Amino acid sequence: MAEYDVVVIGAGNGGLTGALTLAKAGRKVLLLERHNVPGGCATSFVRGRFEFEVALHQLSGMGSDERPGPLRSVLGELGVLDKLEFVEMENLYRVVWPDTLDIILHAERAAIIETLQQRFPKEKEAIPGFFELVYGFSMEMIQGVFFRDPAISKEKYPLFFKYALTPTQKILDGFFEDPLLKALLGIYWSYLGVPPSRMPFGDFAIMFFAYIEFKPYHLKGGSQSLSNALLDEFLMNGGEARFNCGAQKIDISNGRVKGVTTEHGDTVLTRYVLSNASILETYLNLMDPEEAPHNALEAYRSSTIGPSAFTIYMGFDCEPGDLGIQETTNFITTTTDMDKTFSLWKTLEQQDVALFTCYDVADPEFSPKGASQAAFVSLQYAEPWYLVPPHQYYDTKYRYADGMLKLAERVFPGIRDHIEEMEVATPMTHLRYLGHPGGAIYGFDQFAKDSAYFMTSTSPVQGLYFAGAWAGSGGFQPTLTSGRSSARAILKSMAKG
Numbered sequence: 001m002a003e004y005d006v007v008v009i010g011a012g013n014g015g016l017t018g019a020l021t022l023a024k025a026g027r028k029v030l031l032l033e034r035h036n037v038p039g040g041c042a043t044s045f046v047r048g049r050f051e052f053e054v055a056l057h058q059l060s061g062m063g064s065d066e067r068p069g070p071l072r073s074v075l076g077e078l079g080v081l082d083k084l085e086f087v088e089m090e091n092l093y094r095v096v097w098p099d100t101l102d103i104i105l106h107a108e109r110a111a112i113i114e115t116l117q118q119r120f121p122k123e124k125e126a127i128p129g130f131f132e133l134v135y136g137f138s139m140e141m142i143q144g145v146f147f148r149d150p151a152i153s154k155e156k157y158p159l160f161f162k163y164a165l166t167p168t169q170k171i172l173d174g175f176f177e178d179p180l181l182k183a184l185l186g187i188y189w190s191y192l193g194v195p196p197s198r199m200p201f202g203d204f205a206i207m208f209f210a211y212i213e214f215k216p217y218h219l220k221g222g223s224q225s226l227s228n229a230l231l232d233e234f235l236m237n238g239g240e241a242r243f244n245c246g247a248q249k250i251d252i253s254n255g256r257v258k259g260v261t262t263e264h265g266d267t268v269l270t271r272y273v274l275s276n277a278s279i280l281e282t283y284l285n286l287m288d289p290e291e292a293p294h295n296a297l298e299a300y301r302s303s304t305i306g307p308s309a310f311t312i313y314m315g316f317d318c319e320p321g322d323l324g325i326q327e328t329t330n331f332i333t334t335t336t337d338m339d340k341t342f343s344l345w346k347t348l349e350q351q352d353v354a355l356f357t358c359y360d361v362a363d364p365e366f367s368p369k370g371a372s373q374a375a376f377v378s379l380q381y382a383e384p385w386y387l388v389p390p391h392q393y394y395d396t397k398y399r400y401a402d403g404m405l406k407l408a409e410r411v412f413p414g415i416r417d418h419i420e421e422m423e424v425a426t427p428m429t430h431l432r433y434l435g436h437p438g439g440a441i442y443g444f445d446q447f448a449k450d451s452a453y454f455m456t457s458t459s460p461v462q463g464l465y466f467a468g469a470w471a472g473s474g475g476f477q478p479t480l481t482s483g484r485s486s487a488r489a490i491l492k493s494m495a496k497g
């Protein structure tokens with residue numbers, strides 16, 4: 001029977017970086033993926049002459065050659081940096097509320113403050129103070145938490161201890177009066193899937209800080225090029241990958257991993273498994289019930305499955321400028337009530353905040369010459385889709401997409417007439433392709449209790465580790481980083497014998 005040092009289940013961001021870290025350390029690694037391409041969310045698909053990006057809107061944590069961010073270092077260590085081409089975006093985002101607000105934030109602290117002070121003169125004094133807190137907090141978090149200061153204490157890191165778990169809305173309310181200003185500053189909440197009233201300030205501050213300081217990036221060739229590069233490097237380092245080959249069972253004996261059986265019925269021996277599948281799938285479906293660690297499962301009883309996404313992928317027969325699209329990242333909103341928006345994610349009612357990303361603005365070569373593409377996305381939970389009978393699924397999906405398009409047309413009139421190719425993905429689509437409960441793209445809801453502070457990549461089952469959104473935070477930077485961390489934990493355990 002074949003034997004491996006580690007079997008990695010799932011080739012999403014966390015699985016790929018984990019597998020590659022282990023292979024680079026000279027370990028014999030088998031990577032199993034149920035889909036036919038690497039990447040999980042980080043993939044693309046082709047319709048007509050367009051290759052559509054599934055997931056990546058703005059890559060965080062990259063930084064420049066001169067001022068590298070943490071993700072640049074991770075990708076450099078993994079040996080894929082030179083194989084990829086990154087495009088820095090000048091602006092964080094544009095927020096448009098038709099007839100009410102239209103503002104662009106440049107990805108630079110002083111410029112953002114100036115823009116906001118001009119548009120919101122009554123809040124002039126408070127605006128710099130808010131950024132001081134975001135920056136002060138983030139510096140403490142980097143020093144104390146990311147660099148693992150052994151002397152971390154309330155006295156040494158007062159902002160971190162005071163505000164890490166404070167709801168972001170409370171901080172915004174403390175600084176500002178104008179709901180428009182609060183809404184536009186907090187708009188990245190949709191990247192985490194938790195409304196400002198329930199999002200720990202620590203999560204918001206470090207994300208906002210990272211996008212401003214290290215800039216948002218676009219990846220030439222989309223996220224599939226990153227997934228392909230990670231896979232190529234893994235294979236070049238002696239790794240073995242099987243696609244269209246999910247893991248069916250983790251064999252456990254006396255509380256210790258012994259092997260993995262694939263859905264094709266082959267069993268391989270191993271003492272270590274790194275699972276990029278969801279924690280729930282791993283414990284409930286990939287092991288015998290008597291082997292599942294009931295205490296660990298009990299700890300997730302109060303956790304809830306996070307949101308998935310509803311996305312319209314559009315290929316246009318013209319360039320972005322012909323449609324009035326000047327920015328890559330456009331948040332379209334018709335409300336400042338983000339709690340209401342969040343509650344709409346659990347219904348099939350029309351959304352009132354959505355993100356319109358046109359990749360060709362940052363990278364004019366992204367689509368075929370003379371054409372362009374955009375993704376119009378709103379997060380959404382799977383629950384309302386579970387209730388749609390199969391025979392009504394397509395009608396429901398296209399009716400819903402039609403409503404979303406009406407929202408987009410309020411900012412970009414006439415785009416509908418230029419759609420050459422269109423595909424629509426619902427939470428059911430993500431459920432089918434990722435195999436995660438609810439098609440969740442960020443793992444569990446990232447409310448304070450399940451934020452990265454309290455999640456673990458280890459398991460009471462000896463030899464079992466997790467990587468990816470379900471074991472920390474969702475999003476590209478955290479999941480790419482998590483695979484490397486979990487792989488290092490496995491290497492450490494192996495070294496102990």
Ligand SMILES: Cc1cc2nc3c(=O)[nH]c(=O)nc-3n(C[C@H](O)[C@H](O)[C@H](O)COP(=O)(O)OP(=O)(O)OC[C@H]3O[C@@H](n4cnc5c(N)ncnc54)[C@H](O)[C@@H]3O)c2cc1C
Binds near residue numbers: 311436467
């Ligand atoms: C529409 C959309 C927009 C997004 N926008 C952004 C963005 O702009 N910025 C950002 O940072 N993040 C964004 N995200 C989120 C980000 O893409 C994800 O959080 C991240 O990619 C998840 O990585 P992961 O490591 O958790 O693995 P996943 O991508 O969840 O992949 C898990 C893999 O495991 C495989 N698998 C599952 N079960 C098994 C099994 N039994 N056997 C073998 N394989 C298995 C699946 O097939 C899949 O390939 C977006 C996601 C989507 C869908």
